[in-house]
Amino acid sequence: MTDYYLAPMEGITGYIYRNAIRDYFSEGVKKYYTPFLVVHEKRAMSSKEINEILPENNRGINLVPQILADDAKGFLRIEKSLKEYGYKEVNLNLGCPSKTVAGKGRGSGFLERINELDDFLYEIFKSRVMNISIKTRIGSKSTEEFEILLGIFNKYPIHELTIHPRIRYEYYIGTPHRDIFYEGFKGSVNPVCYNGDVLSENDVEELMQGTKGELKAVMIGRGMLRDPSLIRRLSGGEPYSKGELKDFLKRIRMDYTQVFSGETQVLKKMKELWGYMGADYAGKDSVVKNLMKCRSLSEYKMLEQMLLSE
Numbered sequence: 487m488t489d490y491y492l493a494p495m496e497g498i499t500g501y502i503y504r505n506a507i508r509d510y511f512s513e514g515v516k517k518y519y520t521p522f523l524v525v526h527e528k529r530a531m532s533s534k535e536i537n538e539i540l541p542e543n544n545r546g547i548n549l550v551p552q553i554l555a556d557d558a559k560g561f562l563r564i565e566k567s568l569k570e571y572g573y574k575e576v577n578l579n580l581g582c583p584s585k586t587v588a589g590k591g592r593g594s595g596f597l598e599r600i601n602e603l604d605d606f607l608y609e610i611f612k613s614r615v616m617n618i619s620i621k622t623r624i625g626s627k628s629t630e631e632f633e634i635l636l637g638i639f640n641k642y643p644i645h646e647l648t649i650h651p652r653i654r655y656e657y658y659i660g661t662p663h664r665d666i667f668y669e670g671f672k673g674s675v676n677p678v679c680y681n682g683d684v685l686s687e688n689d690v691e692e693l694m695q696g697t698k699g700e701l702k703a704v705m706i707g708r709g710m711l712r713d714p715s716l717i718r719r720l721s722g723g724e725p726y727s728k729g730e731l732k733d734f735l736k737r738i739r740m741d742y743t744q745v746f747s748g749e750t751q752v753l754k755k756m757k758e759l760w761g762y763m764g765a766d767y768a769g770k771d772s773v774v775k776n777l778m779k780c781r782s783l784s785e786y787k788m789l790e791q792m793l794l795s796e
């Protein structure tokens with residue numbers, strides 16, 4: 487049996503989106519990850535970050551908070567406060583490729599500073615108060631870095647190592663290096679989860695072949711944004727009906743309307759989702775285009791209705 491997880495996606499898979507997935511498409515979703523919480527030297531979590539992890543905003547959701555850090559003390563400080571909220575697993579982000587993060591030596595930027603990374607892992611595993619899982623890329627500048635990285639990861643009791651088989655400078659483009667993932671899968675002493683470009687049953691079958699049927703966990707991001715019933719389908723369930731998608735999107739829209747003061751931000755969030763979902767509406771691409779350009783929620787609702795009419 488494969489476990490499926492909803493990937494962390496900054497600005498998208500926040501608690502509003504997660505709650506809607508829980509209510510409409512939770513079948514088969516074993517774990518949900520928060521977008522990264524940033525360790526700040528001088529202050530604790532921001533109110534936005536606290537809202538992300540508050541148990542009352544995540545009822546019925548098996549949530550793993552993710553931390554972005556390169557300072558062990560800061561990591562352990564947040565980890566401790568997460569324990570007070572009742573969490574049992576925390577995830578370390580070693581994958582973010584964005585300039586503002588990696589450029590400062592965090593996320594996938596940390597993969598370039600091997601010795602510091604090793605020291606950091608030593609410190610956090612020595613003093614941890616809960617399970618620590620890691621989400622990593624396979625290197626920064628070259629895929630050849632992965633062998634050394636895996637050697638470091640193997641020194642620590644990582645609860646689960648999620649491997650996104652791209653290097654930092656590949657961002658989210660091109661084909662993931664699945665051959666290197668398979669090597670990592672074989673060579674890891676810790677449990678491994680796959681992440682990257684899973685969009686269909688064929689993708690999962692290919693991963694199963696490459697791991698001799700031993701892969702236990704797959705994390706999915708963009709595939710779920712494009713089709714929120716993807717994990718349900720992979721778990722033997724039905725694809726979404728248009729009515730279901732309509733209710734799901736309405737729920738998200740209503741919840742964003744509660745937290746944002748004007749409709750501009752709500753509209754931006756809904757368009758962001760259609761930026762992924764639109765790929766499955768090839769026959770209606772002019773409607774998708776108009777939706778992406780529309781300037782009011784009333785116009786948005788009309789265009790959404792055109793897309794989702796049976």
Ligand SMILES: Cc1cc2nc3c(=O)[nH]c(=O)nc-3n(C[C@H](O)[C@H](O)[C@H](O)COP(=O)(O)O)c2cc1C
Nearest residue numbers: 493494495496521522579682683684706707708709
């Ligand atoms: C807009 C966006 C935001 C993301 N935010 C995060 C994040 O906060 N933490 C993280 O570990 N990965 C983040 N990712 C990476 C995804 O979790 C995932 O690794 C990536 O999209 C590849 O998986 P997929 O092909 O299934 O989407 C983000 C990706 C995108 C496109």
